[in-house]
Amino acid sequence: MTQHDYERLGYNGLSKRLFAAGYDLLNAGVENRVIPYRRLTAGLADGRVLEVGGGTGANLKFYPPGVDLTFVEPNPHMAHRLQRNARQLGMSVNVSPGFGEDLPFDDASFDTAVTTLVLCMVSDVERVVTEIRRVLKPGGRFLFYEHVVSSHSKIKAWQGLLNPFWKFATTGCNLNRDLSGEIELAGFSNVELRRFSLSVGLPITIPNIVGVAIA
């Protein structure tokens, strides 16, 4: 992907730069509560690993030693931070520009794929999960941790009301996506997922899913 492509897609603009610069700070308040789910995704990866939407590299320190790590990250300001954080941790990683909707890899080339807090932001969830299944080897695992829409009508209504503001402030994160349906319908041989509420400080909880899909 060229600089021109990023500009055309609005991925090199000021808002994306600010989101990348503020992301770790924005996350700092909840990061401790998220760590168990980073361990259940990145922490269980093995072999040749693809993380889609790696952001600033929040998962880096949770990967087991010896994994061969590739990231796809469309925001160049995030990618820059990811590379810098990997260097500081003494980790050698590949960071590719690109989008989950069109992964620049051959079929069946990874043992594990990981997304954490990414499917809320992509343009086309169905295409991203189909692409993830395509690049996984047969039997390969897709480990995911995502926030989702609530099944309670009142919370769901609040998520719908807040969504336009949240989406604007975060340059594209949606509070009101189901996501489990797209993962279950993407043709994986087996999907196991658990729903839970993540407390981000009383009285607010956010509905989440964590799980694994087998290619």
Ligand SMILES: C[S@@+](CC[C@H](N)C(=O)[O-])C[C@H]1O[C@@H](n2cnc3c(N)ncnc32)[C@H](O)[C@@H]1O
């Ligand atoms: C909320 S951040 C999560 C970052 C990281 N995975 C984490 O757990 O902290 C979402 C990331 O997904 C990236 N992203 C947005 N749209 C994407 C797409 N279509 N394909 C791949 N990554 C995307 C964003 O640039 C951003 O870095």
